[in-house]
Structures are given as C-alpha cells and as structure tokens.
Amino acid sequence: MKIRTLTAVAAMLIAPGFAMSDPDDDTLVVNGEIEMVTKTEAPDHMSDTYVDTIMSGWHFRSDETQSLQMDDFDNSGMVFVDIGRDQWNTAEGGEGKSCASCHGTPEESMEGVRATYPKWDAEAEEVQTLAMQVNDCRESRMEAEPYGYTSGEMANIEALIAVQSRGMPVNVAIDGPVSETWERGKELYYTRTGQLELSCANCHEDNYGNMIRADHLSQGQINGFPVYRLKNAKLNTVHARFKGCVRDTRAETYKPGSPEFVALELYVASRGNGLSVEGPSVRN
C-alpha cells in the first residue's frame, strides 16, 4: 500500500521534461524603493537539514506574476490594505474605540511588528499569532466582536500591519518560553499525515524547485503573508493556507487558530528568519 502511494506521489512530482526548474535569480524591489531580501543563508536551526539557502516564494513564480508585486498599484492586495485602514479607523464595540484610538496611525505604531510574530505573550502565557493579538485587543480593549480567524477583515488588518514591516527581516524567537511550542511545530512539519502520507517537508524541503503537476513548488515560506492569490483573487491568511495544504494530503485538518497551527506557524515563520517581510505578496 505504502509503495503504491509513494509511486503515485513520485509520478505526480516528476512531470516529464520539467523535472528540475530552478527558482530564478531576479531581484525584488517594490516601488523602486523597497529592496527585499528574497534569498539568504538558512538560519542556524536548519543546519541539520541540507537546505543552505532559504528563498521567498516569489522566486518560484512566473515573470508575469513576479512583476505584479513590484508596484503597489499593480499589486491587487494593496486595495485590501486600504480597506484595512478604513477598518483601523472605525470605532467599534462597547468602548467606542477604534484601533487608532490607542495605536495612532499604523505607520507610527506597527513598524517592525509583523516581523516578530508569532511571539510569546507574557500576560496570556502562550505563543500568540498576529491574529490572536488583534482579536485580544478587540475583545478586551474595544469590547468588540473578534474577527473570524481567516476572515477577509482579519486578512485586511494583517496586510495593513505587514506593510509596516516590508523590507525588514523576519525575526521570530525560537528559544526561551516559546521553545516548547516551536519544538511541537517542528515535529508537525516533519510528520507525515493523510491518505497521501505527506509531511510539509516532503514537498517544501525535499522537493522545492520541482514541478507538482504544472505548479512550481516553493519552500513554503510565509514571509509574504497575507498573500493575494491569483487563484482566488483575494488575500489569504497563513492558517487558511495550512488548512488547504493539510486537506490536500487528504487528512483531517486542524482548525485555524488551533494550538497545532499556532505551533506550526511559529516553526514555519522561523524557517524564514532573514527573509524580508513581503506582505501582502502576490502568488498564483
């Protein structure tokens, strides 16, 4: 049974004539100003893998798709940053506050924030993702309804916050109070699941650069999230993408916001330490 599955997977991965399509060597500069680091040395914690260069998903896309991210008026994800800004400035909930009431403008208060999430929250005594922090503020400080974890509204706010860190290196902590969560995330990354018995690593570490049917497999980095996908013409969040990937291995998927996905997000983010925050990025 196992051998047949592996053969099926192998057959899917080795498309004739396309076996090895190397990611390209282009450089990403947004608006002629923001120089993105899209390739860099793999972080130390990956020294036990054979990956020595980490690369942004941008490199695995066609020239046409790549160019869509190079100007903020070509990047369709940016209109959702504008909508996110409206949300930021709108007072909601029992306290009659908006994000702006406490945080001023996103430019003032959110610089560098995206780059360090997920991170340890001392008060809640757990690792928190950006989405969890946003909802925490909404519920406890605004007395407003939380956003759906992978909803459009959450994606808009995440994009608005990500923009304030664009060009800055992803830098999530993996030691100290987060280390237990990080280890759990790492374990999840390397565990095979589902009818197809695939782990994240099988595709994104063992086969990045190869074609999976007509798609160019990336390293599965999340430095570009939330991502505007041409496929559904909207912003997509990390947990929505995780859910899709797990479902594609034909496994019972974890829920967005679940401790498993939070741990996985922390680990996957750390595999990108050093790459620039690109959100909102454009992918296929």
Place this chain on the structure above:
Amino acid sequence: MEFTRRETLAVGAAAAMVVTIPMPAMASKADALIEEFTGGADVADGGVDLDAPEIAENGNTVPIEVGAEGAEAIMVLAAGNPEPPVATFRFGPLAGAHRAKTRIRLAGTQDVIAVAKMADGSYAKAAKTVKVTIGGCGG
C-alpha cells in the same frame, strides 16, 4: 462478400477521404462576434499588439496587454471561454496611446483574439494561444 484487392483499396481510400475532408468550419461564437464588430468587413492580420503569457500561472487572473496604433476601439475575445467576450476598449480624444493592460479569466488553454477598429474604418486582428494549467495538489 469477397473484395478484390482493387475494391478493398478503393473502399479504404473512400473511407479515408470521408474522414479527412475538413468539416465546413462551424461558425464559432468568436467568429460571429468578430462579424458583428466589423459588420462583415475584411480583417487584416497584423498591426495589433497582443501580449499574453505563453503559460498562464492561473487561469483566474491572466495579465494581458492590447494595443494598436491609430485604433479607435479594440475588442478582445477569449475563443475558448463559455462566453468569448472579454472587453472592448474605446479610446477618446485624450487617450495618450491606443493600448491598455488588464487581467482576464481564461477557462482553459485557448486563443485570445484582439480585433482593432482603426480610425480610417479598417480592421485588423491578432491572436495568441495561452496555455492554462492546473497546478499543485488542487489546494
């Protein structure tokens, strides 16, 4: 019934001819729309720039560019879509160039056709085949 070799060859040749005679070209939806746009006038090949990717990374959002110097209007069709019309670009007196870029939906691999109506009343067209792929695990 027994066939002589001559008869067999004749029957075979006839069968082959029936198979290879091209069917009268079914007037496709796209052809009908071009007829309507041009009013039946002749359409020259060339003089219209049509830029589209050879392989579309995703059929839902395919960037294209059309242009024709001196064009009053350019109609774009996706010949293989359930409904071929894509857009008709009309250029007014303050248009800086008779070209435009947009993003379109293509249901599958097909020809994208651009038909331009020139200011002098003549028509020209260009077509490009775009391969539309399905990638990944479907996620």
Place this chain on the structure above:
Amino acid sequence: MAQGVRPRVKVPRKAEAGEIITIKTLISHKMESGQRKDSDGNVIPRSIIHRFTCDFNGQNVVDFKMEPAISTNPYFEFEATVPESGEFKFTWHDDDGSVYETAKKIEVA
C-alpha cells in the same frame, strides 16, 4: 450597492503640458460572472462592473466595456495626454445600477 467596493488609482501629481502619463486603476469587486453554481446547483446570477470610463476636464480619455471574463478586482492600465492642470474623473458602472467614482488632480507646471 455591492459590498466592500473600493477604487485605487495611481495618477502622477505633476506633469508637463502635453505629456503622456500612465494611469493605473483597480477596484475591489467580485465580478460574479454568472457561470458559477452554488452548493445547491443553482446558477449564481451575474453581477459585474460592465463599464469603466476616465475623463479629464470634461473630455473623454477612455471608455471600456467590460464582460464577465474580466478578473475579480478589475485592473486597467492605460495612458492619457495631459494638456493642462485639472482633474481626472474615474467611474465604474455596476450591473446593479451603482456607479462608483473617484477623482485625482494633476498639476501642469
């Protein structure tokens, strides 16, 4: 009026008289094509933006007829001649009767 529809337009702030500038426009809109079916198998009716126009100081720059094959969040890039200082007006016409508008000023030195 469809939900969450927001225009986003790029026009340079300044130009020389007679210069040809590039304009980029985007509007967030689902562009429901009329080809999709819901989970019960019923066709989801078409609901798109069917026309986009750009005028400058009352003169037309471009007038685009849009069909369902234009992608969600319709994007257009085109060029305009700028004879003098003034204002670009952009309109998007929705099947449901709404008209979305935005304007951008430009200064000619």
